[in-house]
Structure formats: structure tokens, C-alpha cells
Amino acid sequence: MFSKEERDAIYKVIHMRRDIRSFLPNPIPQEAINNILEAAHHAPSVGFMQPWNFVLITSEQIKEKLAWAADKERRALAIHYDGEKESSFLSLKVEGLKEAPLTICVTCDPTRGGSHVLGRNSIPETDSLSTACAIQNMWLAACAEGLAMGWVSFYKKNDVRDILEIPPHIDPIALMSVGYTENYPEKPILELANWEKRRSLEQLIYENKWGQKKNQL
Numbered sequence: 001m002f003s004k005e006e007r008d009a010i011y012k013v014i015h016m017r018r019d020i021r022s023f024l025p026n027p028i029p030q031e032a033i034n035n036i037l038e039a040a041h042h043a044p045s046v047g048f049m050q051p052w053n054f055v056l057i058t059s060e061q062i063k064e065k066l067a068w069a070a071d072k073e074r075r076a077l078a079i080h081y082d083g084e085k086e087s088s089f090l091s092l093k094v095e096g097l098k099e100a101p102l103t104i105c106v107t108c109d110p111t112r113g114g115s116h117v118l119g120r121n122s123i124p125e126t127d128s129l130s131t132a133c134a135i136q137n138m139w140l141a142a143c144a145e146g147l148a149m150g151w152v153s154f155y156k157k158n159d160v161r162d163i164l165e166i167p168p169h170i171d172p173i174a175l176m177s178v179g180y181t182e183n184y185p186e187k188p189i190l191e192l193a194n195w196e197k198r199r200s201l202e203q204l205i206y207e208n209k210w211g212q213k214k215n216q217l
């Protein structure tokens with residue numbers, strides 16, 4: 001179905017994709033935005049419910065308000081850390097909402113498709129999980145387009161609802177900043193900042209029963 005080159009390209013984009021928080025002001029071609037949104041819209045979704053919407057934010061005024069909401073939350077979250085870890089947390093850049101030429105608020109409508117969406121009856125959060133699949137598709141597509149993307153989740157949902165006039169039943173799942181960047185690192189920014197490192201995959205794989213190590217990958 002796929003040639004070796006095509007397979008390699010898929011794995012390349014999966015490994016190269018990074019969360020980015022610093023952006024250049026250069027405009028994004030409309031075609032690239034369309035491709036990213038098409039990629040998102042072709043994600044899997046529970047019962048094919050397609051619970052997502054995409055609010056494209058280009059207004060400087062609205063970006064300022066979102067940045068305010070994110071910064072307020074960042075400062076509030078600092079209480080979870082003490083001493084050195086607190087200063088290390090506060091020194092991390094966790095969003096680039098004002099710099100990025102475009103931010104896409106990806107939302108989830110839990111009412112889409114009525115009250116008996118196939119499969120969602122068992123696990124209600126499958127609507128948000130479907131939206132996360134759309135976000136990952138967008139993220140990979142952005143990387144393939146040479147664009148940087150950053151997932152911002154530091155906010156109170158009601159702040160974002162108020163700023164973007166989103167109805168109360170709609171869940172603002174993510175703010176995705178998009179733009180070009182000068183620095184697209186090979187490793188996660190949190191790894192480069194010595195905050196976290198990638199775990200060993202081998203330790204995460206069990207066979208047949210929880211905790212039972214698989215002998216060989």
C-alpha cells in the first residue's frame with residue numbers, strides 16, 4: 001500500500017514533530033492552513049461523530065486576551081512547586097499565543113450526533129479523545145508543511161469560552177498556536193530544559209498481564 005519512501009516519510013514526521021512556543025511573525029499560506037484543517041477533519045472519531053470545531057484566531061486583541069488567561073493560569077499553577085522547582089517552572093515558556101500569527105482553538109461538542117452516538121454510550125470521554133486525534137493529525141500535518149505548532153492547555157475553560165464567545169456546553173479542548181519558527185529542536189523542549197526525559201519504551205510494554213515484562217521487542 002505504501003512505498004518504503006512513503007513509510008519513511010510518515011515515521012520521519014512522527015519523530016520530528018515538536019511542541020513549539022516561539023514563533024516568527026511571517027504569514028502562513030492559506031493552502032497550508034487548509035491542509036492542516038483537512039488533516040484534522042480526517043481523524044477517527046467515536047461513532048464517526050466528528051465532534052470538533054476550529055476557531056481561527058488572528059485578531060491581536062483576542063490573542064492578547066488569551067495570553068492573559070494563559071499567563072494567569074501559569075502563575076496559579078506555580079503553587080504546585082517549591083523552591084528550585086518553582087523557579088524552574090516559572091522560567092519555562094509555556095505558550096507563544098501573542099507571537100504566533102494564528103491560533104486555532106479546537107473544540108469538542110459533546111451533543112453532536114445526539115444522545116446515542118455509537119460507542120460513546122460506554123465511554124463518554126471518547127468525544128474528547130476523538131478531538132485529540134484531530135489535534136494530533138493537525139500537528140503532524142503542520143510539521144510536514146514546515147510549520148511549528150504549540151499546544152496550550154494552561155487556561156480555565158470558562159476564560160476561553162468568555163473570550164471566544166463559545167457556548168457553555170462546548171469544550172475548548174486546546175489552543176494550538178501555529179507559525180514559522182527559527183528554532184525547531186530535535187528533542188522536546190522539556191527534555192532540553194532538563195524537566196523530563198523520554199522513558200524507556202521497553203519498560204512500558206507488558207505481555208498478557210499487567211506488569212509482566214515482554215522478553216524481547
Ligand SMILES: Cc1cc2nc3c(=O)[nH]c(=O)nc-3n(C[C@H](O)[C@H](O)[C@H](O)COP(=O)(O)O)c2cc1C
Nearest residue numbers: 017018019093094095151152153154187188189190
Ligand atoms: C494535552 C497536551 C497539553 C499540553 N499543554 C501544553 C501547554 O499548556 N504548554 C506547553 O508549553 N506545552 C504543552 N504541551 C506540550 C508538551 O509539553 C509536549 O508535547 C511534551 O513536552 C513533549 O514534547 P514534544 O511535543 O515536542 O514531543 C501539551 C501537550 C499535550 C499533549
